[in-house]
Amino acid sequence: MILNDAARTALNSSRLAHLVTLNPDGSPQVSVVWVKAVGDELQMGHLGDGQKIRNLRRDPRCAVSIETGVRNDIGLDEYLIVHGRGEITPGGAPELLQELAHGYLGPDVTFPPMPDPPPGNIVRVHAERVGGVGPWTD
Amino acid sequence: MILNDAARTALNSSRLAHLVTLNPDGSPQVSVVWVKAVGDELQMGHLGDGQKIRNLRRDPRCAVSIETGVRNDIGLDEYLIVHGRGEITPGGAPELLQELAHGYLGPDVTFPPMPDPPPGNIVRVHAERVGGVGPWTD
Numbered sequence: 671m672i673l674n675d676a677a678r679t680a681l682n683s684s685r686l687a688h689l690v691t692l693n694p695d696g697s698p699q700v701s702v703v704w705v706k707a708v709g710d711e712l713q714m715g716h717l718g719d720g721q722k723i724r725n726l727r728r729d730p731r732c733a734v735s736i737e738t739g740v741r742n743d744i745g746l747d748e749y750l751i752v753h754g755r756g757e758i759t760p761g762g763a764p765e766l767l768q769e770l771a772h773g774y775l776g777p778d779v780t781f782p783p784m785p786d787p788p789p790g791n792i793v794r795v796h797a798e799r800v801g802g803v804g805p806w807t808d
Numbered sequence: 809m810i811l812n813d814a815a816r817t818a819l820n821s822s823r824l825a826h827l828v829t830l831n832p833d834g835s836p837q838v839s840v841v842w843v844k845a846v847g848d849e850l851q852m853g854h855l856g857d858g859q860k861i862r863n864l865r866r867d868p869r870c871a872v873s874i875e876t877g878v879r880n881d882i883g884l885d886e887y888l889i890v891h892g893r894g895e896i897t898p899g900g901a902p903e904l905l906q907e908l909a910h911g912y913l914g915p916d917v918t919f920p921p922m923p924d925p926p927p928g929n930i931v932r933v934h935a936e937r938v939g940g941v942g943p944w945t946d
Contacts, residue, residue: 686885688826688873690836697869698828698836702887702940731835735826737875745913747824749840775883802840 672710672797673752676805680738680750681707684773689714689793690733691725691756699725704770705734710797712752715766717782717790726756726793734795738804748804754797763790810848810935811890814943818876818888819845822911827852827931828871829863829894837863842908843872848935850890853904855920855928864894864931872933876942886942892935901928 673681681687687705690698701722703714712734716723726732732755738748764787771781800806811819819825825843828836839860841852850872854861864870870893876886902925909919938944 686875686887688838690828690838690871692834692836696830696834697891698830698871700826700828700871700873700889700891700939702873702875702885702889733828733836733838735838735840737824737840745917747840747912749824751838751840753835753838774885779883801838 672800673707674806674808677750677800678707680736680804681705681712683738685736685739688735689722691722692729692731693721693725694728704767704774705736706770712754712795712797713766714793715763715770715790716793717763717767717788719791723758723791723793726758730755730757732756732795735802742803746803749802750804750806751801752795752797753799753801754795757794757796759792759794761789762792766792810938811845812944812946815888815938816845818874818942819843819850821876822908823874823877826873827860829860830867830869831859831863832866842905842912843874844908850892850933850935851904852931853901853908853928854931855901855905855926857929861896861929861931864896868893868895870894870933873940880941884941887940888942888944889939890933890935891937891939892933895932895934897930897932899927900930904930
């Protein structure tokens, strides 16, 4: 496994994740997203077909960073960086967003806030290496 | 100006910033850093000569993202993305880090925690465009 239990816990704590993809000219593009982790896979839901989806279809290399909100014993703020490759699978975005909304917005929230949301896409980031400040390697 | 007052305030609030640079193979590299903003320039101090410094010397294209901790009127968490170009100027890192440490660690903290820190480098990111969720355009 690339992600240990501490890393998976950080990624499943309903904190915002910063997803970096690569634009056609190679420059970096950042989106702030909701995330969950299952095994070594990070999952994110997107209703649309925006720049980050188009970027990952063209070049799967990406990175995800997340703050844990924990300050370690020597006074530094913990954060996790996951480098990996993104895969796009069509559909399923409303269901994943609804599941994540319970943690990110509130237990009773209905999300997306529309009657017939588009199926969208799920981004799956296959973790390849981790970095940052925290107990991310056993 | 690219950065309006709200964006500059967000960048000067002692919240962690996610700095994205480009590795030699074009893949994204993320570091979580302390930041301040002066005009349209973001400033970060680095004691060493690490990957992000080498990356910016080779390819100045970069991005910085930061969460504000504010939830907007429709329930979404605000965040700011700054895309720009990085410039490295040698020296001055201990002084900038000490200034930032008062906000990031505590008003009485001495940082770097060593008697004779190396002069390091200052990264200056010249903002070119902003994005995200928040009042970043007037």
